[in-house]
Amino acid sequence: MELTTIWFLLVAVLFTGYFILEGFDFGVGMLLPVLGRDDRERRVMINTIGPVWDGNEVWLITAGGAMFAAFPEWYATLFSGFYLPLLLILLALIARGVAFEYRHKRPEASWKRRWDHAIFFGSLIPAVLWGVAFANILRGVPLDADHEYVGGLLNLLNPYALLGGATTAALFLTHGAVFIALKTVGDIRERAAALAVRLGLSTAALAVTFLTWTLTIRSSAAAVVLAAGAALALVGGLAAAKVRREGWAFTGTAVAIGLAVATLFAALFPNVLPSTLDPAGTLTASNAASTPYTLTIMTWVAVFFTPIVLAYQGWTYWVFRRRIGVAHIPQH
Amino acid sequence: MSSWGSQVDALDVARWQFGVTTVYHFLFVPLTIGLSVLVAILQTLWHRTGDEKYLKLTKFYGKLFLINFAMGVVTGIVQEFQFGMNWSDYSRFVGDIFGAPLAIEALVAFFLESTFIGLWIFGWDRLPKRLHLASIWAAAIGTNLSAYFILAANSFMQNPVGYRYNPDTGRAELTDFVAVLTNKVALITFPHTIAGAFLVAGSLLVAVALWHLIRNPDSTDTPAYRFAARFGSWVTLIAATVVVITGDIQGKIMTQVQPMKMAAAEGLYTTESPASFSVLTIGSLDGSRELFAIKIPYLLSYLGTGDPNGTVHGIDDLQALYTAQYGPGSYTPIIPVTYWSFRFMIAFGLAAAAIALLVLWSQRKGRTPRGKWLLRAGLAMPILPLLANSFGWIFTEMGRQPWIVFGEMLTRDGVSRSVSLAEVLTSFTAFTLIYATLAVVEVKLLVRYAKAGVPDVTPEPEPDDTDDADRPLAFAY
Numbered sequence: 176m177e178l179t180t181i182w183f184l185l186v187a188v189l190f191t192g193y194f195i196l197e198g199f200d201f202g203v204g205m206l207l208p209v210l211g212r213d214d215r216e217r218r219v220m221i222n223t224i225g226p227v228w229d230g231n232e233v234w235l236i237t238a239g240g241a242m243f244a245a246f247p248e249w250y251a252t253l254f255s256g257f258y259l260p261l262l263l264i265l266l267a268l269i270a271r272g273v274a275f276e277y278r279h280k281r282p283e284a285s286w287k288r289r290w291d292h293a294i295f296f297g298s299l300i301p302a303v304l305w306g307v308a309f310a311n312i313l314r315g316v317p318l319d320a321d322h323e324y325v326g327g328l329l330n331l332l333n334p335y336a337l338l339g340g341a342t343t344a345a346l347f348l349t350h351g352a353v354f355i356a357l358k359t360v361g362d363i364r365e366r367a368a369a370l371a372v373r374l375g376l377s378t379a380a381l382a383v384t385f386l387t388w389t390l391t392i393r394s395s396a397a398a399v400v401l402a403a404g405a406a407l408a409l410v411g412g413l414a415a416a417k418v419r420r421e422g423w424a425f426t427g428t429a430v431a432i433g434l435a436v437a438t439l440f441a442a443l444f445p446n447v448l449p450s451t452l453d454p455a456g457t458l459t460a461s462n463a464a465s466t467p468y469t470l471t472i473m474t475w476v477a478v479f480f481t482p483i484v485l486a487y488q489g490w491t492y493w494v495f496r497r498r499i500g501v502a503h504i505p506q507h
Numbered sequence: 508m509s510s511w512g513s514q515v516d517a518l519d520v521a522r523w524q525f526g527v528t529t530v531y532h533f534l535f536v537p538l539t540i541g542l543s544v545l546v547a548i549l550q551t552l553w554h555r556t557g558d559e560k561y562l563k564l565t566k567f568y569g570k571l572f573l574i575n576f577a578m579g580v581v582t583g584i585v586q587e588f589q590f591g592m593n594w595s596d597y598s599r600f601v602g603d604i605f606g607a608p609l610a611i612e613a614l615v616a617f618f619l620e621s622t623f624i625g626l627w628i629f630g631w632d633r634l635p636k637r638l639h640l641a642s643i644w645a646a647a648i649g650t651n652l653s654a655y656f657i658l659a660a661n662s663f664m665q666n667p668v669g670y671r672y673n674p675d676t677g678r679a680e681l682t683d684f685v686a687v688l689t690n691k692v693a694l695i696t697f698p699h700t701i702a703g704a705f706l707v708a709g710s711l712l713v714a715v716a717l718w719h720l721i722r723n724p725d726s727t728d729t730p731a732y733r734f735a736a737r738f739g740s741w742v743t744l745i746a747a748t749v750v751v752i753t754g755d756i757q758g759k760i761m762t763q764v765q766p767m768k769m770a771a772a773e774g775l776y777t778t779e780s781p782a783s784f785s786v787l788t789i790g791s792l793d794g795s796r797e798l799f800a801i802k803i804p805y806l807l808s809y810l811g812t813g814d815p816n817g818t819v820h821g822i823d824d825l826q827a828l829y830t831a832q833y834g835p836g837s838y839t840p841i842i843p844v845t846y847w848s849f850r851f852m853i854a855f856g857l858a859a860a861a862i863a864l865l866v867l868w869s870q871r872k873g874r875t876p877r878g879k880w881l882l883r884a885g886l887a888m889p890i891l892p893l894l895a896n897s898f899g900w901i902f903t904e905m906g907r908q909p910w911i912v913f914g915e916m917l918t919r920d921g922v923s924r925s926v927s928l929a930e931v932l933t934s935f936t937a938f939t940l941i942y943a944t945l946a947v948v949e950v951k952l953l954v955r956y957a958k959a960g961v962p963d964v965t966p967e968p969e970p971d972d973t974d975d976a977d978r979p980l981a982f983a984y
Contacts, residue, residue: 184756218983218984221984222980222984223537225625225628225629225983225984226625226626226628226629227625227779229580229621229624229625230618230621230622230625231624232580232584232621233613233621234616235584236583236587236613236617237610237613237614237617237618238589238789239591239613240587240606240609240610240611240612240613240614241591241610241613241614242606243587243591243602243605243606243609243610244602244606244607244609244610245596245606246602247598247599247601247602247603247606248599248602250591250598250602250606251591251595251596251599251602251923252595253591254588254590254591254592254595254598255592255593255595255924255925255926256925257925258592258925258930258934259930259933260969261588261592262592262933262934262937265584265585265588266937266938266941268581268584269581269584269585269941269945270941271580272577272580272581272949273577273578273581273945275577275984276573276574276576276577276984277574277577277948277952278984279983279984280574280952280955280956281952281955290710293857323924323925324925325925392812404730421514423981438860446573460686465602465603465681466680466681468605468680468681468682468683468684469603469604469607469680469684471609472607472681473610473611476610476611476614476615477614480614480615481614484614484618484619486621487618487619487622487623488618488622490623491622492624494626494630494633494634495629495633499980502977502979503977503978503979503980503983504979504980504983505979505980505981505982505983506979
């Protein structure tokens with residue numbers, strides 16, 4: 176396999192991992208005002224992701240770094256072209272991250288309420304905008320022959336991309352509800368489980384519409400199979416949620432998100448950012464790539480360190496496997 | 508018709524944004540780097556001795572560490588995104604070289620740091636004691652490791668090595684990754700930066716402990732604060748020594764690889780051998796007139812070359828040399844900025860070390876530190892090395908100008924062409940506002956938790972899944 180293909184796959188894997196893991200973080204954040212009836216319940220929710228959200232976010236930083244190292248042209252064009260959406264995502268991630276750490280530092284209700292807003296919007300904004308961004312990557316954007324983005328903000332807010340944003344937000348909401356049902360005990364667990372099933376039906380409708388639309392824009396045999404797999408996994412996950420097999424439900428939504436992201440990458444390949452203007456402006460895995468020397472070094476680094484990272488990150492989830500409920504929340 | 512005027516403005520705002528967000532980010536990074544290790548040492552002392560005072564200090568400074576850590580994490584993402592968002596032509600030009608250390612930093616260091624910080628924060632009652640202790644060490648190692656990779660990337664901008672320029676693609680291409688990682692600028696900048704970080708962390712230990720010691724000398728926790736004040740003072744002094752030694756070596760390397768930066772640090776216009784060091788010059792810094800000056804003969808020659816009679820090149824000669832080499836244009840940084848930031852860096856750093864000496868003296872032979880002035884000096888202590896760090900970075904980055912990659916690419920050629928003035932103004936304003944707000948919140952929280960003092964500690968129960976699974980978590984958000 177060519178090095179550029181390997182790195183296309185690795186970037187895809189990193190974003191897939193990011194959306195599966197931060198997907199439930201965002202879901203928990205968006206559900207905070209919905210499922211958390213009082214401060215203790217909201218703290219239960221936040222603490223289901225407390226020990227892991229930061230490590231989950233590093234998947235994004237690594238994906239960005241890998242894109243920069245392996246496909247500098249892709250990184251440069253995408254990040255400068257999608258300037259304002261990325262700015263909003265950054266501001267949201269800043270507010271959300273600080274909120275997790277600072278919310279419990281003072282007892283006043285007004286203080287907590289402010290950080291609850293930060294967590295909610297800090298989760299909602301990226302959940303929507305990542306969908307908008309990835310839909311635009313797939314659909315293609317106006318790039319000139321120098322691979323510079325020449326569209327404006329409105330180019331990015333087309334119906335297909337907006338549907339993409341709604342789809343990721345809905346998927347993450349369902350994923351988050353399933354995750355809370357898996358990680359909590361008591362009343363909140365019951366409500367999360369019921370909500371997951373209710374959210375799941377509209378989510379499935381959105382996701383199937385979006386993936387079908389995607390395949391009409393760009394397609395490949397692999398993409399069709401992956402999209403079908405995503406739909407099946409989502410339906411399976413919802414069925415499991417319905418019968419309260421929470422581990423299987425979570426597996427289902429996680430696999431569904433993973434396969435949906437994989438569908439986008441499979442449909443995109445070998446392009447990485449198609450141009451809707453001059454075809455010469457299209458960025459591909461080969462014309463956007465670094466030199467073989469750089470890719471070789473990076474491959475060795477990835478081969479050596481990725482299993483180690485996966486091992487200790489997985490172990491963290493094992494350490495914090497216990498369900499929590501309001502009884503576990505300390506006074507301070 | 509639109510391009511030239513607006514391009515220059517967008518460039519200026521992009522540079523201001525990078526400067527403001529980077530200096531801001533680096534207010535939190537030194538504390539994270541230094542304090543992670545110091546907290547790990549405190550916890551190790553508790554583990555070894557069983558003395559409760561170390562556990563109290565671990566938890567106390569651990570809290571301050573985490574309040575600071577969160578800010579470092581969230582402002583760090585901006586840094587990685589900003590290269591692509593605002594400096595896309597730079598990213599295209601150096602991506603083959605510069606992207607690799609960034610990706611490795613994330614994969615090797617950030618995962619380690621973030622995962623084990625999570626384990627440490629929430630793991631007090633979930634992990635066996637030794638494993639919990641190992642977690643803070645793993646996080647501290649991750650943090651310090653991350654500094655190496657980003658400094659190697661930055662050092663490429665100061666002294667590009669291990670690459671060749673490919674005229675076909677118009678890009679710099681990596682030819683020797685080991686050379687990039689062992690860039691002599693990186694090898695010396697790493698200990699200099701890390702020592703600068705410990706200067707901040709040691710100073711914070713002292714400031715907080717001293718405040719409690721002077722305000723409430725009869726507290727039952729006085730032994731803990733006494734230890735923290737002494738420990739922090741020693742850390743500060745050792746760090747200051749390392750900063751001075753590495754800074755000296757750095758100066759000599761800088762004179763070789765970026766002679767203009769050394770000349771700009773000094774405001775030295777004409778080549779001199781021997782060259783004297785200006786402690787303070789008041790006058791016109793365009794070199795035309797000098798009103799008042801204190802100079803130490805031979806010192807600049809020694810700092811730059813190691814030989815008191817060595818030749819240090821002046822700005823005018825270097826400007827002429829670079830014009831011949833790179834074509835017409837100005838290759839001179841803004842001299843007042845480099846001249847003063849260099850001096851502020853040194854002065855603020857040394858001032859912190861001086862206060863550390865004072866604090867140690869105040870505790871000689873078991874005495875209790877006292878006095879309004881000692882308290883004030885102690886409280887100023889963490890601010891001084893933070894300023895020194897900031898001015899150090901302002902000096903090294905402004906001293907590289909007009910280059911973004913020395914000798915290869917000008918800063919103005921690296922900016923994103925597709926980002927408009929309105930967009931970059933929007934982001935600059937948004938970052939400034941959110942950063943300013945969070946700074947107020949963060950400092951207030953730090954002060955609140957610093958004033959609260961060391962916590963009461965009850966021995967943590969050993970982790971056990973079967974025993975009382977319903978007891979509250981040892982720590983929760």
